[in-house]
Amino acid sequence: xxxxxxxxxxxxxxxxxxxxxxxxxxxxxxxxxxxxxxxxxxxxxxxxxxxxxxxxxxxxxxxxxxxxxxxxxxxxxxxxxxxxxxxxxxxxxxxxxxxxxxxxxxxxxxxxxxxxxxxxxxxxxxxxxxxxxxxxxxxxxxxxxxxxxxxxxxxxxxxxxxxxxxxxxxxxxxxxxxxxxxxxxxxxxxxxxxxxxxxxxxxxxxxxxxxxxxxxxxxxxxxxxxxx
Numbered sequence: 118x119x120x121x122x123x124x125x126x127x128x129x130x131x132x133x134x135x136x137x138x139x140x141x142x143x144x145x146x147x148x149x150x151x152x153x154x155x156x157x158x159x160x161x162x163x164x165x166x167x168x169x170x171x172x173x174x175x176x177x178x179x180x181x182x183x184x185x186x187x188x189x190x191x192x193x194x195x196x197x198x199x200x201x202x203x204x205x206x207x208x209x210x211x212x213x214x215x216x217x218x219x220x221x222x223x224x225x226x227x228x229x230x231x232x233x234x235x236x237x238x239x240x241x242x243x244x245x246x247x248x249x250x251x252x253x254x255x256x257x258x259x260x261x262x263x264x265x266x267x268x269x270x271x272x273x274x275x276x277x278x279x280x281x282x283x284x285x286x287x288x289x290x291x292x293x294x295x296x297x298x299x300x301x302x303x304x305x306x307x308x309x310x311x312x313x314x315x316x317x318x319x320x321x322x323x324x325x326x327x328x329x330x331x332x333x334x335x336x337x338x339x340x341x342x343x344x345x
Contacts, residue, residue, distance in 0.1 A: 125151040126162070127321040133300065135266070138293045140301045140309035140329075143318035150271070152318070153302050157190055157269045158182045170266060187216055191260030191268045195275035197252045199244040199259075205231060206240040209259045216263065230258035234288055250281035257288060261297075268292065270301045274308055286311045 126148045133139055143149045154160040155167055158174055161182075167174045169189060174182070186192075199208045210227035218226070231240050234254040244252055253273060260268055270289070274282035290311060293299050301312060309315050310331050317325045 124321050126155070129165075129321070129323055131316065131323065131326070133298065136293070136296055136298055138289075138299045138301075138311070138313045140303055140312035140315045141318065142303060142306075142309050142315060143324075144304070146320075147318040148321040149302050149318050151321075153269060153271055153300070156267075156300060157192060158185045187212060187263060189266050191263060191265040193253070193256050193260050193268065193270040193273045195272035197244070197256045197276075199252060199255060201244050204241050204243055205236060205247065205255045205258075208244070208255055209262050212259060212263050226262050227258070230262040231255070233261065234258045248281075249277050250284055253277060253281075253285050254288065257285070257292075261292065265297075267298045267300060270299065272303055273301065274303070274305070282308065 129148070129152065131152075141149045141152060151160070155162055158169070158177075159182075161167070161175060161177070165175075169185065172185075174185065177185070200211070203211070206224065206227050209230050210223040213223040213226060228240065231237065234257050236251060236254050236258065239247060239251060239255075242251075244255070247255065253276075256273075257268075260270075268289075273289075274285055277285060286308060289299055289301070299312070301308070303309050310329060313329055315325075315327055315329050316323060
């Protein structure tokens with residue numbers, strides 16, 4: 118910015134293991150969105166290194182990064198990012214088309230993903246025929262359909278009411294319990310509490326990185342409710 122150097126991230130040292138559920142929190146300008154972009158291979162660090170599943174991302178060109186994103190990462194956004202003229206089924210199948218998967222296989226896997234988020238009866242509906250919560254479920258199914266190793270969610274409940282947000286976060290919990298790694302960016306404390314670990318950022322640095330003791334209590338409560 119003119120003569121001033123702004124370090125969006127400054128000396129960040131972060132390791133996230135397989136099947137972790139991590140929430141990244143921080144005020145505007147703290148660096149959490151930049152960190153998310155680097156983790157999602159949408160951007161590369163100007164200094165330092167980033168490795169994903171043992172593979173160094175630094176130095177990759179745009180085509181290589183696109184390939185990594187399509188194979189390894191499922192994205193869920195606050196604004197859903199669904200194509201309005203496509204049905205839920207077509208929206209979910211779209212990443213598979215980019216991956217060159219045959220049409221019948223694309224449809225089978227898209228139906229499977231929509232069923233996993235409870236939308237078996239909404240597959241032929243377009244986004245404007247769905248509620249906000251249902252649209253986010255479609256977005257989550259789209260993130261899952263490529264069978265990625267990581268789900269990156271950027272403020273996934275920002276456009277949802279409290280009840281719908283809880284439903285969506287319960288789904289994230291279920292996906293995590295099935296073995297997925299989830300990294301969630303949020304400014305909402307009640308949403309972050311669904312994660313097993315909370316990373317708090319400030320001025321481009323990690324201010325704290327702590328386990329979430331409330332998550333185990335939530336898991337036990339959900340298990341009891343399920344048994345009832």
